[in-house]
Amino acid sequence: MSRRRDERARPRSGRNASADAFRCLHCRLDVPMSAPGTRHRNHCPNCLYSRHVDRDVPGDRAAECGARMEPIAISVRGDGEWVIIHRCTACDELGANRTAGDDNPLVLVRMAARPLAAPPFPLERLAAL
Numbered sequence: 001m002s003r004r005r006d007e008r009a010r011p012r013s014g015r016n017a018s019a020d021a022f023r024c025l026h027c028r029l030d031v032p033m034s035a036p037g038t039r040h041r042n043h044c045p046n047c048l049y050s051r052h053v054d055r056d057v058p059g060d061r062a063a064e065c066g067a068r069m070e071p072i073a074i075s076v077r078g079d080g081e082w083v084i085i086h087r088c089t090a091c092d093e094l095g096a097n098r099t100a101g102d103d104n105p106l107v108l109v110r111m112a113a114r115p116l117a118a119p120p121f122p123l124e125r126l127a128a129l
């Protein structure tokens, strides 16, 4: 009896999840596919983790890996657009994904500031230049 109830409590988990949403592999948030400012939502707006599903172009879903992709850096395009660099936790493949309008700004800024928080040389050296 209790087993039946458990199954009904999680109707959209795993492969049965609807095509217009996915569950984040990192923070377990249920994320709707539609996102402001982008046609292909490919990362979680809460923790910015992605999943290794695209191979050549965003949205092709041609990769068989399927593992978690960790957000490791921010890059800025010529038009000022921020791009998240993801690295696959299984195969080390790198990917670049545009930010979406509802991405967590605190996580974005923290990632962008990370190199300045851990410089490879003493920052005092800049004063001597």
Ligand SMILES: [Zn+2]
Residues within 6 Å of the ligand: 024, 025, 026, 027, 028, 029, 044, 045, 046, 047, 048, 049
């Ligand atoms: Zn997440």
Ligand SMILES: [Zn+2]
Residues within 6 Å of the ligand: 052, 065, 066, 067, 088, 089, 090, 091, 092, 093
């Ligand atoms: Zn991978």
